[in-house]
Amino acid sequence: MKRFWKLIIIVLFAGLLRFFQLTQVPPSLYWDEVSQGYNAHSILISGRDEHNELLPLARFKAFGDYKAPIYIYLDVVAQAVFGKNEFAVRFPSAFFGTLSVFVAYFLAKELFKKSEQKERIALFAAFFLAVSPWHIQLSRAAFEANIATLFTLSAVWAFLKSMSGNRRFLFLSTILFVLAFYSFNAHRIFIPLLVLLLIVIYKDTLRETKKITAVAVFVGVILLIPFIVYFVTPESRLRFKEVNIFSDLDVIRSSNQYIEEDDYSLIGKVVHNRRVLFAEEYLRHYFDFFNPRYLFFTGDGNPRFSLQENGQLFVWMLPLILTGVYVLAKRPDTSTFLLFSWFLLAPVAAATARETPHALRTETFIPTYEVFGAVGLSFFVEIVRRFSKKALIAGTVLFCCVVVFSITSFLHNYFIHYPYIYSGVWQYGYKETIQKVEKIKHRYDSVAFTDAYGRAYIYILWYGNISPQTYWQKGKVTRDAFGFYTVSHVDTYEIRTSLNKTEDEGKSILYVAAPGELSFPHKVLDSVKFLNGETAFVIAEKTE
Helix, strand or coil: CHHHHHHHHHHHHHHHHHHCCCCCCCCCCCHHHHHHHHHHHHHHHHCECCCCCECCCCCECCCCCCECCHHHHHHHHHHHHHCCCHHHHHHHHHHHHHHHHHHHHHHHHHHCCCCCCHHHHHHHHHHHHHCCHHHHHHHCCCCHHHHHHHHHHHHHHHHHHHHCCCCCHHHHHHHHHHHHHCCCCCHHHHHHHHHHHHHHHCHHHHHHCHHHHHHHHHHHHHHCHHHHHHHCCHHHHHHHHHHEHHHCHHHHHHHHHHHHHCCCCHHHHHHCCHHHHHHHHHHHHHHHCCCHHHHHHHCCCCCCCCCCCCCCCCCCHHHHHHHHHHHHHCCCCHHHHHHHHHHHHCCCCHHHECCCCCCCCCHHHCCHHHHHHHHHHHHHHHHHHHHCHHHHHHHHHHHHHHHHHHHHHHHHHHHHHHHHHHCCCCCCCHHHHHHHHHHHHHHCCEEEEECCCCCHHHHHHHHCCCCHHHHHHHCEEEECCCCCEEEEEECCEEEECCCCCHHHCCCCEEEEECCCCCCCCEEEEEEEECCCCCEEEEEEEECC
């Protein structure tokens, strides 16, 4: 225990940062979180998901975005323990995020097991992950990528342990890789690439234990059968078609236009070939993830993944990362090659998407930045120590002041200002509105609920405490051209894109609208505001 007291302090601190006010910050569950929560609730009480499908293994249909299954099943366990509430929905992410800090220590230690500085590097890497703005924000909401990160770190650690002599760890590594594969859609590209990388690096060692390797591969294939069955179906490609750059017709139109302007010359057909333009587009998206402005100054443009006031990483990490990369580049070995290759593979899947850079889809970078930074800081510590004891003390004090100030500033903005500014981004108001409606809806024939903010039905199911059985019997579900499910009726709720329907004449209707959405004479019964004071929902009834 004495040996690990520093690690224990770091992990406890990481847990504090991830669990403190977990249900208040972010200020509400956004629709993907509620979808995961309701599907988990449905599985827990009926064994079926919201679409009445028995124990899905490869994916959950959800909104038609086909969510990876692991998070939802983890949430089933959380709800069995904590009940049907916001804490249970976010618990797996916060818990696995905390565990990732613990595993990152052992992974870094395994990577640098031949180094005299392995303990120091491992502790630094764990600390950097514990305080990472990128990882903290993703650990405090029900993000599937956070689960995949823990399984990936654990799988690589187990693989490296198996290559060090204990071959039984290879089976554990296989299972963990499969779990990572089932945890997040982007990992269905990243994990095969990472496994292939490990096979290439350690091919000689794997060749020495052919039987164990063959059995591990067999186990992996068996576990992947549900996905293989799903992969050959058309629905497996719907999500990719929706988000990938290769479905962008503008690129094809540009290609045709350029070729036409070149009078269909051979060079024009080669230079402006759509495949060339798509390759250029892909590379542009790929390098977006290495933009220093995104990494250290502004962060992801989506407020769910960044405060918008600082980067995904603290700016003081920049010199440490660059130094770490320099130090490792001068000492080429297997671990260095693995880290650099991992770093370059991390955005491969995310770069196919139209939105880049995207912090959630590239949590695959963890723990590369943290390890690079840890190597860089360890290098500086060693240099300063050799130079002067006073210089070491002064440097330590200065560095600690900078780190403490930046962490304090981030936490202040995140816990105090962030909820106030971005409550709307997190669909704040659905819970409060539905709870108010539930108390008075019995006075009306039905409730006309706006879909102005999107995915209203899942909030009605969750906060209206509508059972899956009731939803299956009374819900009206259709599917649009993009494969997404649209729900127009849930029990006594009618979910509308427009609240000004003539067929309401003669009926007693309770309206739930966005501000300014009701154009007919009405009486406002109540309202719900975002945390910044702006009106989110208006609850009203029609007047003569």
